[in-house]
Amino acid sequence: MLSLDSLETPxxxxxxxxxxxxxxxxxxxxxxxxxxxxxxxxxxxxxxxARLSLGADNGPITVSTxxxxxxxxxxxxxxxxxxxxxxxxxxxRLAALQGRTGATIRFVLDSVAVAEAVAAFAQQGHSGLQALxxxxxxxxxSGLLPxxxxxxxxxxxxxxxxxxELVGVMTHAGHSYGTDDPAKIRAIADAERDAAVSAAETLxxxxxxxxxxxxxxTPTVLHAGHLHGVTKARAGVYVFxxxxxxxxxxxxxxxxxxxxxxxxxxxxxxxGRLILDAGALxxxxxxxxxxxxxxxxxxxxxxxATAEHLAPLAVTEVHQEHGAVPVPDASWFDRLPIGSLVxxxxxxxxxxxxxxxxxxxxxxGEVVAEWPRVNGW
Amino acid sequence: MLSLDSLETPxxxxxxxxxxxxxxxxxxxxxxxxxxxxxxxxxxxxxxxARLSLGADNGPITVSTxxxxxxxxxxxxxxxxxxxxxxxxxxxRLAALQGRTGATIRFVLDSVAVAEAVAAFAQQGHSGLQALxxxxxxxxxSGLLPxxxxxxxxxxxxxxxxxxELVGVMTHAGHSYGTDDPAKIRAIADAERDAAVSAAETLxxxxxxxxxxxxxxTPTVLHAGHLHGVTKARAGVYVFxxxxxxxxxxxxxxxxxxxxxxxxxxxxxxxGRLILDAGALxxxxxxxxxxxxxxxxxxxxxxxATAEHLAPLAVTEVHQEHGAVPVPDASWFDRLPIGSLVxxxxxxxxxxxxxxxxxxxxxxGEVVAEWPRVNGW
Numbered sequence: 152m153l154s155l156d157s158l159e160t161p162x163x164x165x166x167x168x169x170x171x172x173x174x175x176x177x178x179x180x181x182x183x184x185x186x187x188x189x190x191x192x193x194x195x196x197x198x199x200x201a202r203l204s205l206g207a208d209n210g211p212i213t214v215s216t217x218x219x220x221x222x223x224x225x226x227x228x229x230x231x232x233x234x235x236x237x238x239x240x241x242x243x244r245l246a247a248l249q250g251r252t253g254a255t256i257r258f259v260l261d262s263v264a265v266a267e268a269v270a271a272f273a274q275q276g277h278s279g280l281q282a283l284x285x286x287x288x289x290x291x292x293s294g295l296l297p298x299x300x301x302x303x304x305x306x307x308x309x310x311x312x313x314x315x316e317l318v319g320v321m322t323h324a325g326h327s328y329g330t331d332d333p334a335k336i337r338a339i340a341d342a343e344r345d346a347a348v349s350a351a352e353t354l355x356x357x358x359x360x361x362x363x364x365x366x367x368x369t370p371t372v373l374h375a376g377h378l379h380g381v382t383k384a385r386a387g388v389y390v391f392x393x394x395x396x397x398x399x400x401x402x403x404x405x406x407x408x409x410x411x412x413x414x415x416x417x418x419x420x421x422x423g424r425l426i427l428d429a430g431a432l433x434x435x436x437x438x439x440x441x442x443x444x445x446x447x448x449x450x451x452x453x454x455x456a457t458a459e460h461l462a463p464l465a466v467t468e469v470h471q472e473h474g475a476v477p478v479p480d481a482s483w484f485d486r487l488p489i490g491s492l493v494x495x496x497x498x499x500x501x502x503x504x505x506x507x508x509x510x511x512x513x514x515x516g517e518v519v520a521e522w523p524r525v526n527g528w
Numbered sequence: 529m530l531s532l533d534s535l536e537t538p539x540x541x542x543x544x545x546x547x548x549x550x551x552x553x554x555x556x557x558x559x560x561x562x563x564x565x566x567x568x569x570x571x572x573x574x575x576x577x578a579r580l581s582l583g584a585d586n587g588p589i590t591v592s593t594x595x596x597x598x599x600x601x602x603x604x605x606x607x608x609x610x611x612x613x614x615x616x617x618x619x620x621r622l623a624a625l626q627g628r629t630g631a632t633i634r635f636v637l638d639s640v641a642v643a644e645a646v647a648a649f650a651q652q653g654h655s656g657l658q659a660l661x662x663x664x665x666x667x668x669x670s671g672l673l674p675x676x677x678x679x680x681x682x683x684x685x686x687x688x689x690x691x692x693e694l695v696g697v698m699t700h701a702g703h704s705y706g707t708d709d710p711a712k713i714r715a716i717a718d719a720e721r722d723a724a725v726s727a728a729e730t731l732x733x734x735x736x737x738x739x740x741x742x743x744x745x746t747p748t749v750l751h752a753g754h755l756h757g758v759t760k761a762r763a764g765v766y767v768f769x770x771x772x773x774x775x776x777x778x779x780x781x782x783x784x785x786x787x788x789x790x791x792x793x794x795x796x797x798x799x800g801r802l803i804l805d806a807g808a809l810x811x812x813x814x815x816x817x818x819x820x821x822x823x824x825x826x827x828x829x830x831x832x833a834t835a836e837h838l839a840p841l842a843v844t845e846v847h848q849e850h851g852a853v854p855v856p857d858a859s860w861f862d863r864l865p866i867g868s869l870v871x872x873x874x875x876x877x878x879x880x881x882x883x884x885x886x887x888x889x890x891x892x893g894e895v896v897a898e899w900p901r902v903n904g905w
Contacts, residue, residue, distance in 0.1 A: 159594075160615060161905060193848055215849045217536075235849045238537060238791040238805050239867045261794060264866050292850055293794045293803050325847060414615040417638060417670045426670050428615050432882050433905075436813045470702060471570055471878055472592045472612045473669055489641050490616045501848055505809050506882070508904055527885055528538060528810075 191387030319363025568764030696740025
């Protein structure tokens with residue numbers, strides 16, 4: 152067994168107990184809501200973590216890139232939702248993946264133009280294409296408002312296209328990350344559900360089956376009053392949590408399962424700062440947590456062994472490979488001598504983890520496994 | 529030959545003509561200043577681009593990670609400066625690399641404690657260790673002020689250690705990125721040079737040879753009045769340039785050689801926005817350019833073929849795989865139909881490129897090569 156001391160820094164460390172607890176909490180929540188969980192693997196991008204999230208060797212997942220779809224399909228996952236509006240140039244690769252593995256890679260679209268292009272693509276001999284219409288439930292990123300007249304038009308285009316099946320609707324209330332007020336998150340969650348359900352009803356009223364009604368973001372799945380009418384819930388960041396979620400009260404610091412192990416490489420006594428070997432690349436430059444937690448910086452600095460926050464330490468400035476940590480007094484130079492290890496709780500774990508090749512899995516103080524990630528496109 | 533149309537998006541595209549011009553301009557500048565150029569490969573992390581930067585198959589380079597050092601040493605680069613304060617735990621890996629390849633991997637330190645640890649490490653039978661003392665020339669990140677009494681102390685520790693050689697001093701005036709006033713950049717450049725030269729003189733006055741006096745950042749190398757007393761200049765971002773540099777007047781938009789090819793995947797007509805398949809992961813969340821170029825967002829949106837800025841389009845909001853581009857009027861939906869390609873000029877190219885596995889090299893409108901990057905640690 153390896154100890155933390157034996158790892159090269161900077162690197163990602165994931166606490167297996169916290170990870171399991173986070174996974175089980177969300178599985179129980181989905182069960183209580185009466186919906187299937189389709190975890191978004193864009194956060195962990197790891198087969199092992201997806202399996203923990205599902206409590207099974209495979210199951211429905213959500214991906215953010217076709218490379219993820221290919222990676223998970225190669226590991227036996229055969230029910231995959233690719234949840235970024237399909238770029239037409241990606242259809243051949245998606246169809247090839249389906250043909251090669253037998254997995255179903257559902258995709259999303261939100262315009263008549265794309266629906267027509269998908270129909271034209273299917274006409275070239277590609278069958279088994281399964282589309283969902285993306286609904287805008289308030290985030291105003293992509294998707295159609297539930298009452299947009301294009302909704303039945305798209306459905307009609309797809310219904311007329313041999314080889315293409317409209318399987319349902321999906322929406323993502325990403326604006327749930329924009330508040331720390333539980334009542335507001337609940338209102339957003341309820342609006343997310345209502346938008347998806349009403350879009351599905353509109354489609355059904357036009358004669359389309361619409362079996363899938365998919366919603367989700369970690370905060371909305373946790374805060375929704377109920378999910379009647381919804382069939383699938385998507386969430387991702389809950390497997391690791393991060394300061395952005397903690398800043399909104401959606402998790403506690405003790406739930407955060409992924410951290411960046413780093414070495415103290417310098418004592419800048421004049422400036423009153425520790426220098427870490429984790430900088431902008433190892434941590435990312437996401438500072439979203441600071442909206443509601445102004446002292447979060449680029450991440451809280453924690454004890455390497457316990458992952459307890461060494462309050463008030465945070466990484467306040469990053470260069471490519473340097474992180475600067477102001478200390479309130481010189482005693483910290485003795486507490487954290489040059490060469491010490493610390494762990495940095497990420498501001499936004501999806502961004503932080505993306506810089507790393509994989510996870511060192513920590514259990515009872517020992518590194519018990521290494522799990523790879525699938526980065527890129 | 530491939531065309532841009534055949535590439536999967538998002539991906540990195542590098543314009544070979546611009547790259548070559550940027551490399552030759554900096555080589556000529558170093559020649560005019562009478563110093564050797566030690567390009568910082570942390571920006572491109574590419575053997576091919578390092579070779580263009582040197583105008584030779586190999587030569588002195590600067591790296592930011594030991595993985596870069598290993599990669600470049602494996603490709604024949606035998607004079608490498610690892611310019612991040614050495615973490616003691618990395619010494620065995622560095623020594624092993626030297627032993628395995630015969631390359632010299634110089635490292636930097638800025639404390640007596642680290643110097644003593646290096647001496648102790650050498651005593652375990654590791655020879656050929658070459659250290660530089662890092663000087664703080666005003667950035668206040670790491671390094672000693674040139675008149676710090678620890679400077680000769682460190683030199684004395686290293687001089688007494690068999691197997692260790694103190695080869696000189698290095699400094700990085702990274703605060704040159706903090707202004708768009710050429711006079712201020714020049715003043716910072718001159719202070720950077722003076723700090724390094726005076727630190728070297730102090731060491732010499734204490735009987736140490738100090739053959740290397742290394743300075744550099746792209747803006748300071750370009751703006752320095754002279755570099756008398758300096759032996760090596762380091763710079764990196766100039767190979768690609770980016771909006772952060774353009775915002776400070778250090779380059780023009782037509783110098784920017786690396787861009788992210790992206791597909792228009794949606795028209796959000798209600799919100800007046802295009803949606804791209806390049807988001808936070810493909811572009812990074814660095815927004816440093818916005819200090820002096822408030823319309824830079826996460827990057828300027830450009831014509832895919834010409835890389836001309838489609839003014840005023842910029843990516844103003846990013847999600848993990850979505851980028852949002854407000855359009856001033858609906859005519860843009862016709863100019864850039866769904867499925868169109870665009871290229872995004874990065875805000876900070878070091879961060880943007882780090883998300884990608886390599887470069888698609890564009891010359892006369894055709895993709896003529898693929899060059900890999902060495903990401904990670």
